[in-house]
Amino acid sequence: MAKLSIHNLVKKFGKKVAVSELSLEVEGGKITVLLGPTGAGKTTTLRCVAGLEKADHGTITIDGVVVNDIPPKDRDVAFVFQNFSLYPRYTVFENIASPLRIRGFSREEMEKKVKEVAGFLHIDHLLDRKPIFISGGEMQRVAIARALVRNPKVFLLDEPLTNLDAKIREEMRTELKRLQGEMAATFFYATPDQAEALSMADTIAIINHGHLVQVGTPAEIYQKPRNLFVADFVGSPGMNFVPAVFSGETLQVGPGYFPLPLLLPMVQACREKNVSECFLGVRPEDILLSFETKQGFYPAVVEVVEPLGVLQIVRLRLDGHTLRVRSEENARFSPGEKVFFGFKEGKIYLFDRKTEERIW
Amino acid sequence: MSAVRVENLWKRYGKVEAVKGISFEVKEGEFAVLLGPSGCGKTTTLRCIAGLELPNDGKIYFDNDDVTPLSPAARNIAFVFQLYALYPHLSVYDNIAFPLRAEGMPKEEVRRRVDEVVRLLQIQDLLRLKPRKLTSGQKQRVALGRAIVRRPRVFLLDEPLSNIDAKLREVTRGELKKLQKSIGATTIYVTHDQVEAMTMADKIVVMNFGDIQQIGSPHEVYHYPANLFVARFIGSPGMNFIPGEIHQRERLGILLDGDSFIPLENEQAKAVEKSKATVSKVVVGIRPENILVVPEEKALVRGEVYVFEPLGAQNVVTFRVGTHLVKALLPGDVFFKVGERAGLGFREVRIFNAQDQKLIA
Numbered sequence: 001m002a003k004l005s006i007h008n009l010v011k012k013f014g015k016k017v018a019v020s021e022l023s024l025e026v027e028g029g030k031i032t033v034l035l036g037p038t039g040a041g042k043t044t045t046l047r048c049v050a051g052l053e054k055a056d057h058g059t060i061t062i063d064g065v066v067v068n069d070i071p072p073k074d075r076d077v078a079f080v081f082q083n084f085s086l087y088p089r090y091t092v093f094e095n096i097a098s099p100l101r102i103r104g105f106s107r108e109e110m111e112k113k114v115k116e117v118a119g120f121l122h123i124d125h126l127l128d129r130k131p132i133f134i135s136g137g138e139m140q141r142v143a144i145a146r147a148l149v150r151n152p153k154v155f156l157l158d159e160p161l162t163n164l165d166a167k168i169r170e171e172m173r174t175e176l177k178r179l180q181g182e183m184a185a186t187f188f189y190a191t192p193d194q195a196e197a198l199s200m201a202d203t204i205a206i207i208n209h210g211h212l213v214q215v216g217t218p219a220e221i222y223q224k225p226r227n228l229f230v231a232d233f234v235g236s237p238g239m240n241f242v243p244a245v246f247s248g249e250t251l252q253v254g255p256g257y258f259p260l261p262l263l264l265p266m267v268q269a270c271r272e273k274n275v276s277e278c279f280l281g282v283r284p285e286d287i288l289l290s291f292e293t294k295q296g297f298y299p300a301v302v303e304v305v306e307p308l309g310v311l312q313i314v315r316l317r318l319d320g321h322t323l324r325v326r327s328e329e330n331a332r333f334s335p336g337e338k339v340f341f342g343f344k345e346g347k348i349y350l351f352d353r354k355t356e357e358r359i360w
Numbered sequence: 361m362s363a364v365r366v367e368n369l370w371k372r373y374g375k376v377e378a379v380k381g382i383s384f385e386v387k388e389g390e391f392a393v394l395l396g397p398s399g400c401g402k403t404t405t406l407r408c409i410a411g412l413e414l415p416n417d418g419k420i421y422f423d424n425d426d427v428t429p430l431s432p433a434a435r436n437i438a439f440v441f442q443l444y445a446l447y448p449h450l451s452v453y454d455n456i457a458f459p460l461r462a463e464g465m466p467k468e469e470v471r472r473r474v475d476e477v478v479r480l481l482q483i484q485d486l487l488r489l490k491p492r493k494l495t496s497g498q499k500q501r502v503a504l505g506r507a508i509v510r511r512p513r514v515f516l517l518d519e520p521l522s523n524i525d526a527k528l529r530e531v532t533r534g535e536l537k538k539l540q541k542s543i544g545a546t547t548i549y550v551t552h553d554q555v556e557a558m559t560m561a562d563k564i565v566v567m568n569f570g571d572i573q574q575i576g577s578p579h580e581v582y583h584y585p586a587n588l589f590v591a592r593f594i595g596s597p598g599m600n601f602i603p604g605e606i607h608q609r610e611r612l613g614i615l616l617d618g619d620s621f622i623p624l625e626n627e628q629a630k631a632v633e634k635s636k637a638t639v640s641k642v643v644v645g646i647r648p649e650n651i652l653v654v655p656e657e658k659a660l661v662r663g664e665v666y667v668f669e670p671l672g673a674q675n676v677v678t679f680r681v682g683t684h685l686v687k688a689l690l691p692g693d694v695f696f697k698v699g700e701r702a703g704l705g706f707r708e709v710r711i712f713n714a715q716d717q718k719l720i721a
Contacts, residue, residue, distance in 0.1 A: 199669030222672040285673040304534045306559035309582045310649040
């Protein structure tokens with residue numbers, strides 16, 4: 001369970017800056033997830049750590065040793081690629097065992113380790129088969145097993161679950177997290193999937209356009225997003241945003257729609273930061289619906305209802321804007337119906353419209 | 361728009377039976393989703409309806425017209441692969457008018473037809489813009505406009521949202537459902553994503569191995585899955601299963617592996633009572649969202665936390681219950697550590713026959 005430190009990492013491809021002065025501590029024995037949209041610089045960062053790309057600037061330290069000039073094979077890291085490849089002529093067993101064979105493990109040790117990891121990933125019944133006789137999802141699990149079978153200092157996983165069916169992805173998430181915990185392995189894990197990040201990570205590092213935007217626990221990232229980008233990117237369905245103007249002690253939401261009285265500390269925060277134009281942010285689970293008008297509730301029209309089983313997502317039309325609300329299915333709303341919505345106490349966010357930073 | 365009826369459809373590729381004699385109906389204006397894992401035969405079925413594949417057996421009707429022998433062009437369908445592919449150099453108006461002009465329709469008639477569609481989709485203000493100026497939602501409307509301007513009898517969509525990112529997909533879902541309703545288009549939509557099916561469909565046709573597993577509304581397939589496959593496929597995370605036996609104590613109930621007893625009530629008790637003669641081994645299905653953490657003395661089963669996965673608004677907690685793993689979807693403010701123990705209660709359970717895997721009650 002080695003610790004990985006990245007300090008001031010810069011990587012350019014020609015004029016394009018892929019990673020820009022990125023500094024991050026990846027704790028030993030924990031899962032650190034690098035989360036961001038396609039093209040954010042996730043893969044490049046991982047490849048620099050692995051030594052597959054040479055950093056233009058900055059240092060990469062594994063277990064206290066600067067590895068910048070150490071060739072990939074001597075860094076003792078395992079890399080799981082999104083687009084994996086298996087040896088087609090080897091059986092699943094031989095594929096998984098190959099990193100052990102190169103390192104001179106005995107037959108018994110190989111058997112024991114391969115069976116253990118294959119059991120964890122539910123592929124122990126496939127060990128005698130060749131890759132062409134197993135499904136894509138199974139192949140991906142073999143590739144993961146091959147990386148997990150030895151005990152490197154750091155595991156680098158680049159969207160290992162992206163190509164799997166939704167159902168298997170869900171199961172693998174749980175199993176990978178469990179396996180990592182039992183091995184007390186250091187995982188540095190890149191994904192564009194916010195649910196994967198929230199559910200697996202000890203620490204989430206959010207990256208966009210090559211810059212780190214925010215680093216924190218899943219709870220911190222979800223409850224205290226640093227700016228509009230993070231608030232929008234994390235959560236499903238995502239946070240609702242409505243333009244608003246702060247004046248006096250109230251927020252004029254969607255200028256002309258309704259005035260929202262603010263709590264004193266929020267008023268102070270707005271004044272301190274000299275904010276007038278902002279976005280009101282509220283998560284779908286923090287909006288309450290009612291058929292009758294109540295104190296602090298505002299009218300809107302139901303646009304679409306999306307059932308999800310016990311839960312449903314109700315989309316409200318609010319003049320030019322849509323509010324998504326998570327509600328229980330036993331509340332029956334139908335499109336076109338007039339309803340009233342209110343916000344849960346203390347659950348609203350404010351973002352500066354200019355800087356996009358969170359004010360509250 | 362037309363109703364669509366598929367009767368005893370068979371499609372084989374060599375020895376592989378891709379579609380095995382399936383039948384279903386889609387009413388006029390209905391949004392039907394063909395749902396299943398890769399290789400289940402859903403796309404093949406859609407391609408047969410479109411006329412892109414010739415079935416080995418069976419009939420396809422649009423209203424009462426047998427279209428089985430007709431070419432794709434003669435069927436008058438709109439097959440949409442992607443909802444964002446527009447001609448970048450053409451204005452919105454020209455994009456929508458394109459298929460009509462390609463048919464050589466007179467200018468006046470083109471104008472009339474485009475105007476009608478534009479009003480329906482409320483994109484009057486966008487007509488002169490080029491696609492790059494449009495938001496994703498607007499692009500989708502234009503793409504739909506171009507598809508409906510020909511007045512097709514049915515809309516066929518093959519995983520149209522699979523290549524767009526998760527955020528956009530979420531927004532698009534609701535938009536598409538709303539538009540479909542407003543234009544009253546008979547729609548058959550193929551996807552492997554159960555969330556898309558649940559949120560958009562009037563009717564879900566669940567497929568696996570070339571066969572229909574269940575046809576029902578989102579409510580039906582979610583609350584009354586016909587078999588274990590559907591139960592596991594619908595919902596996220598999917599339903600949990602614990603094996604058990606029908607057992608009589610003061611009340612009729614299920615004795616779970618590991619000695620917990622679930623008493624049954626009313627309709628469910630009656631249905632299980634009826635099946636008792638032929639069934640003994642059952643599988644109890646519990647949705648993760650129907651598992652509650654309760655005080656020890658009220659617990660039906662006891663579990664030890666195996667994995668804890670926060671998801672923001674909710675947390676997925678996997679418990680080890682006896683030798684089984686059970687996932688619970690708990691509120692976002694309930695936290696657990698691995699190894700902690702908790703008593704669990706169930707809000708709604710389903711009972712399946714362990715032998716044929718079908719729903720009993």
